Amino acid sequence: MADNIYLPSMATVKEVRPETPDTSTFVVTFDDPTLRESFTYRAGQFAEMSIFGVGECPIGIASSPTSKGFLEFCVRAVGTVTNAIHDLEVGDKVGVRGPLGNSWPIEEIEGKDLLFIGGGIGLPPLRSLIRYVLDNRDRYGAVEIVYGARSPQDLVYKDELREWDERPDVSFYVTVDVGDETWDGPVGFVPPFLKEINPSPENKVAFTCGPPIMIKLVVDALEEMGYADADIVTTLEMKMKCGVGKCGRCNIGDKYICRDGPVFSFEQLRKIPGALEV
Amino acid sequence: MQDKLQEVVRKLLAEGAVDYFIGYCQSSQPYRAVPCFVSDESEVGKLVWGPLCGQNLSKYVLRANELDGKVGILLKGCDTRAVVELIKQHQIERDKIVAIGVPCQGQVDHRKLGKILGVSLEQVTSVQDVGDEFLVTVGEETKKVRKEEVLLDKCFRCKHPSAFGYDVTLGDVVPFTVDADAGEYAAVEELEALPIEERRAFWRKQFERCIRCNACREACYACYCKECLFERKTPRWLAAPPLLSENEMYHLIRAVHLAGRCVDCGECERVCPMNIPLGSLYRKIQKDVAELFDYEAGMEMDTVPPLVNFELDDQDPFM
Amino acid sequence: MDRKKISKSDLGQWLDKIAEEYELIGPTEEDEVVQFRPVRSSSELSLEYANSLVPPKSLFFPPVEGLFSFQKRGEEIRLEQIKPLEKDRVVVGIRKCDVESLLLLDKVFCEDLVDASYKERRDRTALIGLACPTPPRSTCFCTSFGIDPLSPEGSDILLTDVGKDYLVDVATKKGEELVALADDLFSKLTEKQAKELQPPPVHMPEMDLSELREKLEALWEDDYWEKLSLPCLGCGICTYVCPTCHCFDIADVGSTSDGVRYRCWDSCMYKDFALMTSGVNPRPTKRERVRNRYFHKFSTFPSRYGTGYACVGCARCLVHCPGGVEITTVLEDILAKEGGSGG
Numbered sequence: 001m002a003d004n005i006y007l008p009s010m011a012t013v014k015e016v017r018p019e020t021p022d023t024s025t026f027v028v029t030f031d032d033p034t035l036r037e038s039f040t041y042r043a044g045q046f047a048e049m050s051i052f053g054v055g056e057c058p059i060g061i062a063s064s065p066t067s068k069g070f071l072e073f074c075v076r077a078v079g080t081v082t083n084a085i086h087d088l089e090v091g092d093k094v095g096v097r098g099p100l101g102n103s104w105p106i107e108e109i110e111g112k113d114l115l116f117i118g119g120g121i122g123l124p125p126l127r128s129l130i131r132y133v134l135d136n137r138d139r140y141g142a143v144e145i146v147y148g149a150r151s152p153q154d155l156v157y158k159d160e161l162r163e164w165d166e167r168p169d170v171s172f173y174v175t176v177d178v179g180d181e182t183w184d185g186p187v188g189f190v191p192p193f194l195k196e197i198n199p200s201p202e203n204k205v206a207f208t209c210g211p212p213i214m215i216k217l218v219v220d221a222l223e224e225m226g227y228a229d230a231d232i233v234t235t236l237e238m239k240m241k242c243g244v245g246k247c248g249r250c251n252i253g254d255k256y257i258c259r260d261g262p263v264f265s266f267e268q269l270r271k272i273p274g275a276l277e278v
Numbered sequence: 279m280q281d282k283l284q285e286v287v288r289k290l291l292a293e294g295a296v297d298y299f300i301g302y303c304q305s306s307q308p309y310r311a312v313p314c315f316v317s318d319e320s321e322v323g324k325l326v327w328g329p330l331c332g333q334n335l336s337k338y339v340l341r342a343n344e345l346d347g348k349v350g351i352l353l354k355g356c357d358t359r360a361v362v363e364l365i366k367q368h369q370i371e372r373d374k375i376v377a378i379g380v381p382c383q384g385q386v387d388h389r390k391l392g393k394i395l396g397v398s399l400e401q402v403t404s405v406q407d408v409g410d411e412f413l414v415t416v417g418e419e420t421k422k423v424r425k426e427e428v429l430l431d432k433c434f435r436c437k438h439p440s441a442f443g444y445d446v447t448l449g450d451v452v453p454f455t456v457d458a459d460a461g462e463y464a465a466v467e468e469l470e471a472l473p474i475e476e477r478r479a480f481w482r483k484q485f486e487r488c489i490r491c492n493a494c495r496e497a498c499y500a501c502y503c504k505e506c507l508f509e510r511k512t513p514r515w516l517a518a519p520p521l522l523s524e525n526e527m528y529h530l531i532r533a534v535h536l537a538g539r540c541v542d543c544g545e546c547e548r549v550c551p552m553n554i555p556l557g558s559l560y561r562k563i564q565k566d567v568a569e570l571f572d573y574e575a576g577m578e579m580d581t582v583p584p585l586v587n588f589e590l591d592d593q594d595p596f597m
Numbered sequence: 598m599d600r601k602k603i604s605k606s607d608l609g610q611w612l613d614k615i616a617e618e619y620e621l622i623g624p625t626e627e628d629e630v631v632q633f634r635p636v637r638s639s640s641e642l643s644l645e646y647a648n649s650l651v652p653p654k655s656l657f658f659p660p661v662e663g664l665f666s667f668q669k670r671g672e673e674i675r676l677e678q679i680k681p682l683e684k685d686r687v688v689v690g691i692r693k694c695d696v697e698s699l700l701l702l703d704k705v706f707c708e709d710l711v712d713a714s715y716k717e718r719r720d721r722t723a724l725i726g727l728a729c730p731t732p733p734r735s736t737c738f739c740t741s742f743g744i745d746p747l748s749p750e751g752s753d754i755l756l757t758d759v760g761k762d763y764l765v766d767v768a769t770k771k772g773e774e775l776v777a778l779a780d781d782l783f784s785k786l787t788e789k790q791a792k793e794l795q796p797p798p799v800h801m802p803e804m805d806l807s808e809l810r811e812k813l814e815a816l817w818e819d820d821y822w823e824k825l826s827l828p829c830l831g832c833g834i835c836t837y838v839c840p841t842c843h844c845f846d847i848a849d850v851g852s853t854s855d856g857v858r859y860r861c862w863d864s865c866m867y868k869d870f871a872l873m874t875s876g877v878n879p880r881p882t883k884r885e886r887v888r889n890r891y892f893h894k895f896s897t898f899p900s901r902y903g904t905g906y907a908c909v910g911c912a913r914c915l916v917h918c919p920g921g922v923e924i925t926t927v928l929e930d931i932l933a934k935e936g937g938s939g940g
Contacts, residue, residue, distance in 0.1 A: 004678055005710045006664045006847070006860070052667040052674055053853030079874035080511045093674045212877065239873045241847045244710045247863070248844035249871055251889075252879070254897035259709065273817045274879075298827075305921055307736065312921020315827040333919075341827065389629070398647070400735030487630070489651065489660055489837050489862070496832035497919050509869050517850045519661040519861035524850075549919035551650055551834055553630045 005244050008050045008095025009035055013088050014070060019156040020149075023076040023121060024086060025062070028094060029069060041065050042103030043128040044235060044263045048243045049073060049085060050095025057081035058240045058258070061099065062124035064131035071096065074124035074156060100243045102263050104129045105233065109205050113141035117218050119190050119210025120149045123156050125235045125262075126209050130164075137169060144199050148175040148190035148214075152183045173197055191217035201227040209235050219266060229266040236262045279380065280327045282448050283352070286378060288322045290350050296376050299350035300338045302331045309388045309399040313338065327352070329407045332385035332430050334543040336360035337499045342374040350376040354385075355438030355451055359541035359576025360499035362441045366583065367539070369502055379444035379451045383407055387430045394427050426456055431557055432544045435462065439577040466561045481559075482522065485529060487552045490520040494546035494556055495532060500539045507531070529556070533563050538583040540564055541576040600791040601765040601776070601783040608756075608763060611779040612639035615687050618778070619723075622656060623689040624649055633688065644690050647733035648911060652840035653695050654702060656688060657718045661861040664714075664847070669854035679857075681714040682721055687775065689725040689756075694739045694909040696726055696751040698840030701909075704902040705843050723771045726752035730759075730796040738925060739910035741804040747796065759794045804928060806906065813895050813931050817888070821934070825927065826883035828920035833864030835914035835922070841894070841907045844870070865889060891927065 015027040030036045041047075043064055048056045057079075063072035077086040088094065106129070114133060118126045133140050145164055149155045155174070165172040175186040175193045186193060191214065206227055208218050215234060222232055238250040238257040245259030253272035255261060269275040287299045303314035303324040311330045315338075316322055334357045342349040353361060361377070364370045384407070392399045397416055406413040411422045426434075438453040469477055495501045495508075508516045508528060515531075516524050540560045547557040567573055571584035603611060615621050616637060623642040625634045631646050633653045651660070663679040699719070706715040729737075729746040739746060749755035753772035757764040765783060767773055776783055786794070816822075836842040846863035849856055863870065866886050872878045880886045898907035908924070915923045 003711075004665065004713055006858070007676060007678065010674065010676070051853070052669075052676075052858075053849050053851055053856050055849050056847065080514070082874070091672070093672070095674075095676075237873065237875075238879065239871045242845070246705055246710075246712060246843065247846070248865060248893075249863075251893075251897065253892075254900040273814075274885075306915075306923050306925060310921075312923070313828045314921075315824070333921075337830075338827070398734065487628075491832060491834050491837040491864075492867070493830070493832040493834045493919055496830040517859075518846045518848045518863070519850060519859040521661060521850065521859075545919070549832070549834070551630075551838060551917045553628050 006097070006242070008048065008056075008097040011071075011094050011096045013090055013092045013094060016088065016090060019074060019158070020154045022078075023074060023156060025156075026073045026075060026085065026088065026094075027063075028071050028073070028096060030096070031093075036069055039071075039099075041099035043106060043132040044104035044125065045099035045101050046125075046243075046262065047071070047073070047096050047098030047100060048240075049075075049081070050097065051081055051084040051088075052093075052095060054084040055081045056095070056097070056241070056243075057085070058100070058243055060125035060128065060235070060262075062127050064128050064135060066132055066135035074121070074127075076121050097243065101258055102261060104207065104235075104263055105205075105265075106132065110139050111141060113202075113204040114143050115199050115204055115206040116143070116145045116147075117190065117194060117206060117208040117210075118145075118147045119214040119218075120154060121156065122208075122210030122214070123147055126207055127157060127160070129207065134167075134170070141203065142171070143169065144171040144173070144197075146173045146175075146190065146194055146197060146199075148177070148188075148193060150177045152176050152180055189217075190214055191221050194218060195221050195225070198225065201225055201231065204231065206232045207234070208232065229270060232266040234264060234266070234269075236264060238262075279448060280325070283327050283378065283380065284322045284325050286446055286448065287316060287325060287350065288319050290376060291316070291319050291322070295348065296350035297342075297345045297347040299325075299352075300335050301325045301352040302327065302333070302335075307400065308404060309386075309391065309402045325352075327380055329384060329386045329405050329412060330388070331382075332387065332544075333548070334360060334499070334545050336364065336543070337497070337502075339364065339370055339375055340502060343370060345374075348374050348376050350378065352378050352380060353442075353444070354380065354382045355453065356382075356432060356436065356541075356543060358442035358444075359439055360543055362439065362576040362579060363539055363541060363583070364499060364502075366579070366581075367500075367586075376445045377442065379447040381449040381451050383409075383454050384425050384429045384433045384436075384456065386412065386428050390428045391423070394423060395421065429456065430544060430548075431465075432542055435542065437577070441577055441579045463561055463565045465555075465558045466565050469558060469562070481529075482526065484554045485525040486522050488520060488525040488529070488554060489552065490518075490525060490528065491551065493549040493551065497545040497549040498536070499541070499543070499545075500536055501532075507535075529559065533559050536560060537563050538567050538571065538573060538585040539575050600786045600788075601767070602759075602762045602786055602794065603756075603765055603783050604762050607779075607782040609639040611782050612642070612689060614778045615689075615775060618685075620684045620686040621689065622686055633691075635686075642690065644727060646690075648692055648695075648913070650913070650917075651838060652698065652911070652913065653688060653691050654698055654840050654843075656686075656722065657699065657715055658702060658706070658843060658845075661859055662714065664858045664860050666857045667849075667851075667855070681717050686718075686722040687725060688722055690727045691724055691752070692727060692729060692733070692911075693744055693746040693748065693751075694737075694911040695840050696724060697739075697742075697744050697909045698911075699724075700751055701841050701898075701902075701904060701907055702843055704904060708902070723775060724752040724754075725772075725775070726755045728755055728757035728764075728796075729799060730757060732799060732801040734912065734916070736912035736915050736925075737801050737910060738804065738912060740799065740801055741806055742906055742908060742910050744909060746799045757796065759796065762794075764791065764794055804925070804932070806928065806932075809906070809928065809932060810896055810899065812934055813892065816931065816934060817892075819934070821930065822884045822888040825922065826887045829866075829883055829887055829922055830920045831866050831868065831883055831886065832919060833866045834917050834919065835890070836864040836866055837862060838913040838917050840909055840911060840913070841898075865893070891931075895928075 010031045011028040017025040046060045050056045059073045062074045075085050077083045116126050164170050179187045240250045241247045243258045245256040250257040252275045298317035302311035305312040404415045414421050436454040573584045622635050624646050626643045631649045666677045668675050706712040749766040749768040753769045755766040844863045894907045
């Protein structure tokens with residue numbers, strides 16, 4: 001039989017890194033050595049992670065394709081499958097089906113200044129692109145990263161955030177909704193924080209990912225600041241099963257989020273009836 | 279009767295007594311009437327009443343919970359049993375409903391009609407109640423069909439409870455009696471008489487056909503849970519694929535959940551696209567409840583369904 | 598194209614010959630429900646039938662299908678694929694509406710990333726269609742979609758009932774191979790003979806749907822969907838009996854050490870169909886779900902796949918809806934709405 005598009009490839013968990021109380025990064029490598037070498041993807045794509053006997057779950061690939069031989073997934077434990085993923089230990093087997101979906105517009109943004117705005121667990125999908133850009137630094141212009149989470153505990157990639165903060169070729173801004181004794185940085189929600197920073201729309205593309213309400217307010221703020229809809233790009237989340245545009249579940253209008261997305265510009269979204277209600 | 283009904287509904291709408299009225303209207307297919315939601319006086323002319331109105335509309339009454347106002351609804355005697363239970367089970371308040379009662383002398387099971395006439399149902403252009411018989415127009419001809427041959431199974435057991443006080447009645451709503459030699463639980467007793475292996479084989483054959491479309495659940499007044507047991511993922515009681523093992527459990531569990539609440543409205547069997555005789559399964563549950571608890575759902579307003587009730591002197595021989 | 602005829606009394610013999618080499622599938626009746634099932638002999642078939650309850654899409658996109666099995670062996674997990682078919686198959690008695698539905702489903706499953714098991718089933722199954730010289734049911738409205746019940750397009754062979762015989766149109770090479778299994782039972786027809794036997798074009802109530810898509814798309818925010826959601830029970834029967842519906846679920850059955858990953862039919866009409874674990878539901882009430890269904894059939898499917906409407910006018914949904922929602926009435930209502938290019 002020809003390739004079974006529903007058949008995952010076997011992979012092994014190499015590392016588990018807790019990020020926040022309910023989120024961890026899982027580093028996996030494919031068991032098949034040829035696949036390990038040949039597997040390619042583009043920043044922004046996702047994969048379906050399988051826990052056999054429990055089910056599958058679409059997770060954004062958080063590593064950049066410039067890092068070879070492994071994949072990183074940042075998973076929050078919310079449902080049956082993600083909780084089963086959190087039970088995984090180093091050496092356990094998982095299935096990985098991918099890469100799926102479209103990707104960030106990597107080529108179109110060359111030479112432009114880039115603004116990344118993430119909220120909470122919205123950072124991992126952005127991080128794939130951030131790492132790719134930083135690994136190909138001279139192809140891109142200025143890099144600004146604005147990130148916020150509910151509390152200092154809920155910031156993901158804490159070590160990497162420090163790295164970005166220290167890099168001279170990145171402008172890094174971080175805030176939390178509510179601070180604590182360890183925190184001496186800015187406190188406040190991402191949208192007003194963004195307005196304070198007031199990054200110029202000139203030659204710039206903005207990428208945002210986070211809770212729906214944050215995205216809405218961020219986009220409002222960006223438009224106020226003069227950003228065109230075509231220059232605001234996001235990645236959508238929908239319930240998915242097949243991941244290959246056949247099971248009819250993840251559609252908005254005539255688009256399947258798993259095939260035509262999950263990355264969309266706001267110019268595209270405004271043309272689809274019902275897209276912005278989601 | 280139909281004119282009287284339309285007049286009453288027109289008045290209810292004009293007075294603003296209800297946000298909308300739930301009744302029956304003629305389908306594009308002449309052999310059945312379908313549910314109709316009338317919110318404007320101009321639509322009242324669509325409402326019909328006759329022997330093609332077998333569907334139980336009771337479940338639609340729950341929509342009133344989303345409204346500030348009330349809903350009006352046309353209820354046959356048998357349908358009121360479901361509404362009585364909905365009130366007793368705290369799913370709707372009596373004062374959210376304006377109920378119109380209507381005398382019913384039997385409803386047509388259109389599958390039986392098709393069989394008796396030996397024609398495809400689409401050729402039936404009208405069905406009239408003329409006392410002991412139905413006058414059925416098929417193409418150019420008019421045929422008389424004896425009621426016993428084409429009635430819905432539940433009509434043979436017409437009880438008409440007095441528990442539910444209608445707000446308006448369009449005539450004397452009394453039980454309909456038909457000479458039938460079938461006992462109260464005839465179909466069930468036939469199955470009970472089979473040796474257990476045959477009974478199991480019978481039901482397995484039926485459940486294999488089940489496609490788990492969930493129509494029986496959605497049509498059932500008693501399945502009003504916001505999240506059905508079978509939709510839960512943690513724990514996952516049933517897997518989605520319609521394998522025999524899952525189908526069997528679905529039907530048996532749902533039947534037990536209906537114990538003490540099933541009002542014999544027959545919707546489950548009517549809506550099943552696979553002709554699974556769910557009526558027999560649920561009649562069995564009703565029979566058991568009647569024998570164990572001397573209780574029939576929907577007949578009285580001031581009794582508590584037995585499976586949500588306890589008395590200090592309840593028997594517990596299993597302890 | 599080659600036109601032949603076979604007498605009704607000989608048809609069974611030919612089909613039995615087919616059953617020796619292939620898995621023969623056709624309409625059978627059990628407990629008054631007509632379903633497409635494999636048969637061992639043609640005597641099991643009920644070709645005098647209107648249409649099957651569950652459409653024959655179930656033979657290509659089954660209600661439940663194992664995608665692969667998994668077994669834990671020590672530290673390793675072994676995945677084993679499941680063969681979709683044992684034998685090549687021949688389906689006899691399929692109606693034109695259902696053949697058309699397969700052509701629409703081919704767009705979903707055989708384009709872009711190819712669904713291998715669907716494709717294998719399609720490639721290894723021959724279709725012997727059964728023409729409808731008159732509409733099988735008064736609810737049929739296939740011609741509104743430009744479908745001609747007497748056309749052999751999409752089938753390998755088309756049988757048309759002409760009284761004592763069937764007219765036989767052989768449309769493909771595969772069809773020729775099947776006829777060759779019992780060549781002597783068929784008589785060739787001259788053009789004149791065929792013309793005499795040919796029934797007239799099928800007439801049924803027809804709607805002009807040319808403006809449907811435009812009118813529908815203008816109704817996205819209309820309160821029509823709220824009204825339509827009132828009688829709708831959200832039961833999903835319409836999607837289960839619809840020949841063009843293709844939504845499915847994927848679920849693992851078994852334990853973490855031994856089980857099967859299945860694919861099974863699902864329905865966009867269910868409340869939790871698109872419900873995310875976070876609790877966000879893009880189609881939270883019946884209104885959104887009912888609207889989504891009609892838009893899918895008459896706007897977004899055609900837009901995505903470049904086809905006509907994704908409905909074949911079989912009206913199974915109309916016949917089986919417990920809430921009395923009638924697709925023909927909905928389409929009429931949409932066409933009657935003002936706005937867009939004149940009523």
